[in-house]
Amino acid sequence: MNYSRRIFVSMFWVALGVILIICNIAGFIDEFWSGMGGGLIGGGIFRLIKQIKYRTNEEYREMIDVESSDERNKYIANKAWAWAGYLFVMIAALISVVFKIAGYDDLVPVTSGSVCLILVLYWGAYMYLRKKY
Structure with a gap:
């Protein structure tokens, strides 16, 4: 998967998490789903930060590439x-x-x-x- 697509997928998870929390606040769904939304936001932001760091930091990119192929x-x-x-x-x-x-x-x-x-x-x-x- 190319890295632009990975960033898009990470942003999708953040957006889905926000939608779940909004739906819970509006009373459409129960608290379980807002918790799931919080988890999606946290995971999506974490992955987004990692992808941005991978694109901008040459040392980090090399370390990740070696780690994934070792x-x-x-x-x-x-x-x-x-x-x-x-x-x-x-x-x-x-x-x-x-x-x-x-x-x-x-x-x-x-x-x-x-x-x-x-x-x-x-x-x-x-x-x-x-x-x-």
Whole structure:
């Protein structure tokens, strides 16, 4: 994606966030969406600043380009995703048991379903990648 387009997308997220907050103030939507709007504004501004810095600062641009193409950094990022996924499964499974013991039967399907979903996604990705490589 070219950088002019990235700046446009960042401005779009900021504008969408402003629209969500205005709609909440006008009473069209509930507070959840205004919170989402605030998050979109914050994320959009953050990305916009990064894109402007990328365009104007040569050292920063070189650092980002090296970081995005560095094999070691890619390995570390993939390893971090693997750890995060493994820890998520273990924590969600433990929380499912804790919720059941504590009597929060309404929450058990959410946590156990998330464990099931991520394991199915893992299995599907594993089967696909095994055939591909």
